[in-house]
Amino acid sequence: MPEPQPDTNNDPPYELIYWHVIPGRGEHIRLCFVEAGVPYSDTAFIEGGMDTLHTYISEQNLGDKVNPPPLAPPILKHGDLVISQTPNILLYLGPRLGLAAGQGNDIYKVNALALTALDGFSNEVHNCHHPIAIDLYYEEQKEECLRRVKDWVKHRLPKYLGYFERVLSGTASGEGPWLYGGVLTWADLVFFQTLDGTSYMFRKAVAAAKQSGKYNRVFQHYEAVKARPRIAEYLATEKRQKYSNYGVYRYYEELDVVADE
Incomplete structure (x- = not known):
């Protein structure tokens, strides 16, 4: 299986601007750097990093001649380039870090898979604990x-798990265990991270789905990503921040239900 081949010739340093304490949406970007073995800086672990982040998202920041101001992190700075939005950053980094399946239109197929994982297992999951308004506390909309x-958990979880099971069963996935082209791409890392977070938040429902035997390829894929040498090493370090009740994935015992309840 070919290893990712990052494009690092004469590259300026990669700078990730993201919150400290929570893995959040910045974790998808970290996993790409980790898997590719490419160094990067991260405001979550730099003294004064939160000051840097707040400067970028300040209402006083108007950007510059070529970069509009970002609304929110994650933000990637790479030389003179400043971009935001998780899928946008991943689309930029994937080919550069050797995490795209091939050339040409392949990146859009990989991107579609990553976007689907982010839709179902990140955006929809986040809205489970903020269904009425983002600015209301969870306790105000329990x-x-x-x-x-x-x-x-009754309708959407099986829908998305079933979709990725079909993807992994299809010929476009290659000989497996990856989502597209028979090689690991940024979509695989996104799917791993979103399923990991969903498994933290909805422990009973995901466990029941796994035990059902309907999604064996999905959970084999999860274990395959987790076993990647650089990923496994990273997951065992403090740089792999823990989930908490301040991020996308939050555990509330009263929300840890299965479909039949």
């Missing part, structure tokens, strides 16, 4: 949260 979660 009743609505439980109603949404019960519906999500």
Whole structure:
């Protein structure tokens, strides 16, 4: 199996601007750097890093001649380039870090898979604990949260798991265990991270899905990514920040339900 071949010739340093304490959406970008073995700086672990982050998202920041101001992290600075939005950053980094399946239109197929994982296992999951309004605390919408979660684990979780099971069963995935082209891409890392977070948040529902035997390829894929040498080493370090009740993936015991409840 070919290893990623990062393009690092005469490259300026990669700088990730993201929150400290939570893995959040910045984790997808970290995993790409880790898997590719490419150095990067990370404001989450740099003294004064949060000051840097707040400067970028300040209402006083108007950007510059070529870079509009970002709305929110994650933000990537690479030389004179400043871009934001997780899928946008991944689309930029994937080919550069050797995490794209091939050439030409392959990157858009990989991107579609990554976007689907982010839709189902990140955006929808996040909205399970904030179904009414982002600016309201969870405690202010608990009743609505439980109603949404019960519906999500019954209908949406099997929908997305079933989709990725079909992808991994299809010929376009290659000989496996990867999602596309028979090689590991940034979509595989995104799918791993989103499923990992979802498994933290909805432990009973994901465990039931695994035990059902309907999604064996999905969970084999998860273990295959987790076993990658650089990923495994990273997951065992403090740089792999723990989930908490401040990020995308939050554990509330009262929301840890299975579809039949």
